[in-house]
Amino acid sequence: MSCSQCFSGSVQQGTPKGNVVKLHGLDVYVSEPEEGKPVKGIIIIIPDAFGWEFPNNRFLADHYAEKGSYKVYLPEFMNGNAAPHWVPGMLSSLFEGGGLWTWLAKPYQVAWLIYGMIPFVARNTFGKSWPIVKDFFTAVRENEGAHLPIGAAGFCWGGKHTLNLAQGYESNGKPLIDAGFTAHPSNLEIPAEIEKIKKPVSFAIGDKDIQVRPPHIEQIRQIVEAKPEGERGEVKTYYGAGHGFAVRADHILKEAKQQADEAEDQAIDWFNRHFQGLSY
Structure with missing residues (x-):
């Protein structure tokens, strides 16, 4: 169940640099590396409640493209039912x-x-959104990502989808994702969904998160760090941070911006490590 922290935070100002295209039946915000830089892989962002048009989510896509040299997709997975940006x-x-x-x-x-x-909340239950998310990842794997590594980056609402994608789904013998990253995931079934993970996932969670509390953080850590090589994940705890810090932190506050930047770097470093030398 969603909480008030799932809808709170700061809205960033500015103009995102990417473009909007139609891809595999969905509207998608696309951000790419600077011209001349090779694409090292594809990152698909599964956003928080505010969806694909939320400025913060588009800026995040731009940062992944610029810092990591990735092609980044931010699709409209919510069929026009994202939470309003004035919330x-x-x-x-x-x-x-x-x-x-x-x-x-x-x-x-x-x-x-x-x-x-x-x-x-009513129109974006996991049962309704999961087929849309899974079908899009499948189409990208079979087309744009046929020869490239693919990562899923899920925030809040998107975290549950990322963990399910990491359970080993494949298309034509290739995994739908090669690695996952999630910051402050919500509505998780702990430990069941964590135990089913088959692909490496990196977690970024604040110790003040009311969706995943410290005992759950430690439980997740013990499970993912005990997995065999190739499936092993990591958990980084951000002290003083609450739910939504990686996307909706109030950047007027120096420490909040620093933690959001660190979560960005955590994701990019994770994908860099797990995509290195990987091709199909």
Whole structure:
């Protein structure tokens, strides 16, 4: 079940550098390395509740392309039912203090938040979205990724999909993904979904995350680090960070931005290590 932290945070300003295309039946934001740089692999981002049009998610795709020399796909997996982008600002306002008029406005804000969040929760259950995600990864593996490594990077809502993709699904004898990364995943079945992982996955989780609490973090760590070579994962704990820090951190706060940057580097380093020398 989603929590308030799944919808809170900061919206970044600026203009993403990628392009929007139609690919395998879905609208997709695509970011690529600078001209002249070879593509080392494909990263497919499975986003948080705010979906493929959310500026933060597009900036993240740009950073993966620039820093890692990857072609990055950010698809529309939610069929137009992402959480509205005004929700984080309203949540921040709701939890602020203030005088009498601020408190009188709160019922109005709560009603709008329910209006904004409930459709996402109802229309993007795992049972509805998983076939869309799996079919897209299958199509990319059979086409654009036929000879390239493929990674999945899942955030919040997208984390559960990443872990399921890492369970060893294949197409024509090739894995749908070669490695996965997830930051602050939500709605996990622990330990069941972790035990089923067959591809290496890197986790980035804050110790203040109310979706995956410290005892669960340690349980995940013990499971993925005990897996055999080729399946073994890693867990990095970000102290003081809450749910959503890798995508929606308030970059006005120096430490929050630093942790978001570190999570970016963690993902890129993980894919670099697991894609090195890999081809089909």
